[in-house]
Every structure is written in structure tokens, then in C-alpha cells.
Amino acid sequence: MSVLTRLWPFQRKSAGDSWEDVFRRLFGGRETKAGITLTADTAMQVTAVLRCVLVIADGIATVPLKVFRKDASTGRREVATDHPLLDLLAVEPNDWQDALQFRETLAMHVALLGNAYVFINRVRGQISELLPLDPSRVMVKRGADLRLTYTVTSEAGIAQQFPAEAIWHLRGPSWNSWMGMEPLRMAREAIGLSVALETSHASLHKNGVQSTGMYSVEGSMTPDQYKFLRAWIEQHNAGAHHAGKPLLLDRAAKWTPLTMSGVDAQHLETRRHQIEEICRAFGVMPIMVGYSDKASTYASAEQMFLAHAVHTIRPWHRRFEASITRTLLTKADRDAGLYPKFLDAELLRGAAKDRAEFYRSGIAAGWLMRNEAREWEELDPKDGLSEPLSPSNMVVGNPPATSPNP
Template sequence: MWLFSLFKKSPPQNVAFSESFWQDLGVGGASSSGEHVTWKTALEVTTALRCGLVIADGVSTVPCKLMRKDPATGRRAPAFDHPLYELFDYEPNGWMDPLQFFETKTLHTVFTGNSYTFLNRVRGRIVEMIPLEPAGVRVERKDDYSLVYHVSAIDGSVEEFPQAAMWHLRGPSWNSWTGLDITRLSREALGLAMATQNAHAQRFANGLQTTGIYSVEGELVPDQYKRLKAWIDLHHVGARNSGKPLILDRKADWKPIDLSGVDAQHVETRKLQIEEVCRAYGVMPIMVGYSDKAATYASAEQMFLAHAVHTVRPWHRRFERSMKRSLLTREEVKAGYYFKFFDTELLRGAAKDRAEYYWKMFQMGMSPNDIFALEDQDGFEGGERHFVPSTMTTVENAAMPRGIGDNGDPSLESTVADDPSADDAPAAEDDGEAPKAPKSRMNAGLVLSAENEGRIRGARENLDAVLSKLEEQAE
């Protein structure tokens, strides 16, 4: 439900001369190629359509969660207790799931520079998020720099909404309050792509054979011209008539005209426009199914990685910052709430890279259960413990004082005893048992790292060398 009655209504406004009105009608701005380019016509260009879908897939298919970082402990966890968590995890409104919601908002922003979402609040709490078509929203900046949104309703009336009622996601912006219309700015590249596509289609519609001259003896009257043209159109024009023999009479002759240099480069021009359109939307050509002969498996893998880093990740960060500002209060931000896209989802297709990433994170302190959680798998009992690379001792032991072992057990000492005379203590009375080595020596090998052990051995060898020289001098 729109809940228009919650806000003050403004009188209906004439939006017939706004740019979005004409773009919505499909008129748009004319390019030098003669094609009128709008977001609707851009969607009919397969390269532009795929660019938008590739970006939308990268945003909508990556998990986005509302998280909370505990200010006291610094630990991060999903904010299950926050009302927004269910909206982003289950359904933002009554007819969309989160994937469809993010997909629609991304497509709006890619092709128009802006996406608008009405925030249905009940007692200050957001209970529903309704995406609006960009052509039906007009943004106005007041003298005090506040923004007001004029939304066209289904009945034709225009409702005015304050900034707090709208989640406005902007693309790259020049004036700071509306995003740049990338489709309009790249209309020349899109227009030429449309023109070459239409020209290619007309070539097939008018016949697969090369255009030529059909000549007959004598003069043809207008009725004969019409009958001859109708006969040719019926039997020799269009892809369905390709390959049919041409039957001539009255000593008629067919003289084909060779392709010109421009015609011969027609396909090359269409390939160039693929790169131009991809360049406008910031998508690598290989992501829309186009690659040159020089691309190899290794280079393609790096291109896919570059797409994840330089195309998808900036969109993730744009969404995160926008959601943080528009959907969370300052108090909630101070309490540690934030939105997060889990970019590691993009590495699921590369098992080797994913395993290497997890191993490095494990060495930096990530627990096994944290890794299982990223793979959407259950952990195991005791898997929440963290380790650091000091012969992989536990973080708890590394932080313990000297002489205290695992879980505070003094029997597992972390270092040699501080008392240097411990080894020289008098031996216990002989009760028939073999004398036991001092506890410090028994446990030293358990805790010494390979580096320290190597240093001790080196020092012992140097000491032996010095002692042997002293013995020689004494003799």
C-alpha cells in the first residue's frame, strides 16, 4: 500500500515537458546516426542489455546481510534482531524476493543513473520497500539544499515525498543529487550500434543476394513496373527465398553490384560497437560473450577477476554506503550496525583460489567454523578456536604468561623455566627409579619453535668449538 495519505499532497503538475516524460515515450534524444536513444531502446541492443544484466547479476546474486559489530568486543555477527534483517533476507515487499529487488534497483541505476525506493514506515520502522520506475519520479532540490521527490501515481496525480521517505541510489553524479544518465551520455555509441543492427537486418529483409540491376529490352510502362516489382518481392526477396533461381524473360539481364569498402567492413563496425558500448557501461567485453582471438584461458581468468574487482565490487560498495545512510539511523550506526556484501561468493567458481584464500585467512586467525560458514556448511565442535602460525599454537596459549600452558595448565609450560638454577637442583633420593629430567627440559621441545631450536643448536656448536680450543691450549 502506498500510504500517500501520510504526506501532504501537492497539486497535480504538468510533466509533459520533462526529459523523463519524453524518454518514457520512447522518443529520447536523436544521435548523429539518426537513431533515438532511450533506456528502452538501449535494452534492445544486446550488448547494452547484457552489460546491465551482468552488473545486476553481480549485485543480486552475492549475499548481502545486515551485520553488527559489537563495540565492546569487536566481534561481528548477523543482526538477526534488527527489523531490516528479514526484509533483506526474505522479502522486501509483498511480491519480490531480495534477489529480484536488488536486480531491479541495479538495472534502474545502470540505465538511468538513479533508482528510487519508497520506504513504507510504520511508527518509524521500515516494514516495506517499494521500487519506483525512474521515469515516474522527479527530484527537486530546495533552496535549503533539501530534496523533495515528486512521484507520479497510477491515477495520474503527483505526490510529494520528503527525503526521509525515499531510498535514492545514485550512480556517478555531477551535481551531487542526481546520477548521470549513462545511456544518454553514450547515445552516439548506442545509436551507431542500433543503426548497424537495423541496416544488417534490412539487408536480410530485402534479400540475401547482393543488390544489382535487373534490365529488360524495351520500355516498361508503370503497370509493368509494378507487376515486375511485386513478382520479384514475392519470389526473390527475404531470407525464405534465398537460393531460388531467378527466371528472366524479354532478354532480361541481372547485373550484380559488388560490395563497397563500407559494406565489407560492416561486420567489423558492429564488433567495434560492442567494445564501445561495453566501455560506456564499464563492463569488459568478455563478460558479454565477446573476445578476440588473442584471449587465452589464463588471460580470460584474469579478465573475470578484473570484472569482479573493478566492476562488481564498486557497485557493492555504492549499495553499502547508500543503504547505511538511507536505511539506518545515526544511533544504529554508532551501535555497530552496517550492511555487507560478501564478495568471496564471487570466488566460488575457482576452487583453487578459494582454498588458498581460506588457508591464508586461517593462518591469520580465522577459525575453521568461520570458513565452513562462508561455504554455507555446518562446523564441528571445537572448530570455533583460532590459531596463529607459531607452530600453530592456539591464540589463548600465545597470550598466556610464561610458564602457563594450554588452558592455564602449568604442566604444559610455554617456555623454559625462568630460574636458571633449576637444572642444578639437587637430585631426589634414589628410590630405585631412574632419575627424571627437570620439567623445564621435558617440556622445552614441545613449545620451542623451529627457529628458536635452530638458534640453540647453533649456540651449542659455537660453545663446543670454544671449549675444544681452550682444552688444546691447556695441553
């Protein structure tokens, strides 16, 4: 019997449970001031939201994650290849995902909804699988004893309750200490306005962008004639596929073009402003979603990429590491010097010229070995390059001999 088969013969939820409230809480579901009922699905259709979530997810999924063991006496560390958690986090967490896809899924959940949940499948006390859960099907409750319980509901409506020890709960920034704040809810007005702007702009294009002009004919028209003329124009001239085609009308019809108003220009400016608002809510640099002002240069863009690595991605790495340490490592593991670590130093290495200067100064000063630099550049080690160089002016030698007294 598979783990998933054992996981879903849950007991039916009681009539008093309101899962609609849970879904509404997790996926927004509230009408914004712009008149948009926002859900996770509609939010992810906003390209700025989609890109912000994927940028964070990419920064977590594509950076290697290892489990190290540090020797308390020597301070040296090594990859804990003998620990089962390394394979789960770095290679294969479950039967259908690799480690990159697994971390990507968790990162998308926590970046958009503030919380991600994983069922920890233990066999004889050892973690054998990590199974990601749909956040919409998890309800968290805190009891009078301050202990958390997790109720997971299947697609068939069957629910089962799990203790906190069985669930890896990855939280974003939290106000109440036990549930992460939901960016989708906190930024719903900015996202909702963006959806409304997208909808209104799309409606302009539906019939050939905005009304670019108006037709006028001589004499009066009956209601039937007006309906016929309107239908004929919509059939032969409206829509993007008719753009540029000539239109022939009788009765001395005249065409009066209309120009874009200041309101229309402000509409476009508001759409650009909403990109910045959404990026601000997710803590992502606008340049990372393909938006930049005309004043940006290559040098300033490079500093923005560095700021993104330091202020956006690195805090998420540390959040994942702390959560893994607390939830997936036992106290005995921690006492033995085991800890998880994202190898994110490569995000800060800069351009090839900067790296070359960094390696040169480190090797010349004696604190960096040449094979270490080769390893960072994904090159094989060479014989004789594993010893540090000792600059002549830094070599500790014998004190100078004193001349005998005459």
C-alpha cells in the same frame, strides 16, 4: 487500506508542470547525430546495452546482502537477526517482490538512468516496506535551503510531494552532488549509432540480405512491364524464406552477381566496435557481454572476470552499502554498530585449486579455522574444527632456562 491505495490519492499536478520534459530528461528522448531518437526502451533493445545493465544488476542482486552488528569492545560481528531491516533487504522488501528481484530492479534503474527511487513506508517510526518507484514518475527538486523534495506522479496523473526522509534515493556517480549522471544520456551517441547500424543491417535482410546481384533482360521495357517484373521477383525471390530457390525468367534474362564491398565489411566492423564503446560507457568488460577478441585465452579470461568483480561490481556494492547506511539506518543504529554488507568475498575466491591453496595456507598459519573454510564452501561445521591450529614454530613458550654459573 493498503499502502499503495494510500499512496495514490495524490493531488492533481498544476498546469505549469511539464512532465514531458521530465520524461525526456529521464529517458533520453533526444535525437542523436545518427538520427535516432533514443529512449530507455530503444536503448534496451540494443543487446550490448541490455547485457551491460543485466550484468550489473545480476552482480548486485545475486550476492547476499546482510545487516551486521559489530561489538566495539571485542571487534566481533554477528548478523543482526533481531533488526527489521535485515528481513527487508535479505528476504521480503514488499508484498510482491523478493529481495533478489527488488535489488535487481533498483540496479537496472540506477545502471541505465543513474538514479533509483524507493518509497520508505514507516509504521510508528519503523520501516515496514520498501516500495520501488518508476524513475519516469519521480521529479527531484532542490530548494533554496538545499533540501530535496520528490514529486511522484501516478499513471492517472495524480501527484504528491514527499520529503527526502520518505524516499530512498540511490544515486550513481554524480556531478552536481544530488542527481546521478544518466549513462543513457551520456552515452547516447554510441548507443544511437548502434541502433542505426542495427536498423540499416536489418533492412538489408528484409529483402534477402543486400543486393547480391542484378537481373538484365534484352530489349527495352515499358514502365508497366518493369513494375510487373519487379513485383514478380519480390514475390517469388525476395526475402530470407526464398533464399536458395531457383528463379525462372524469360527474354534471355541474365543474372550478374555482386560481391561484398569494403564498405560492407567496414559496416560489420563498426558494429563490433560499438559493442566495445557501449561496454566502456557502462564500465563492463566486453567479455561479460559475450564479446571477446581472438587473442583471449582461458587464463586471460579468468583475470578479466576478476577485474570485473573488482572494478565493476564491487564499486556498486559499496555504493549500495553507503546509501543504505545513510538512509535506512538511524544514527542510533549506526552508533550501536549496525552496518550493511554484501558478502562479495566469494566473487574473488577463484578456482577450486586456488581456493584449496588459500585455505591450506590460512589454516596452516593459524589465522583461519577449518570450520570457517567449510562454511565458505557451504559445508556443515564439524566438531573439533573450530579451534585454530598452532604451528610448532609459532608457539609462544617459556624462555629457555639459563645454566647456573659454575
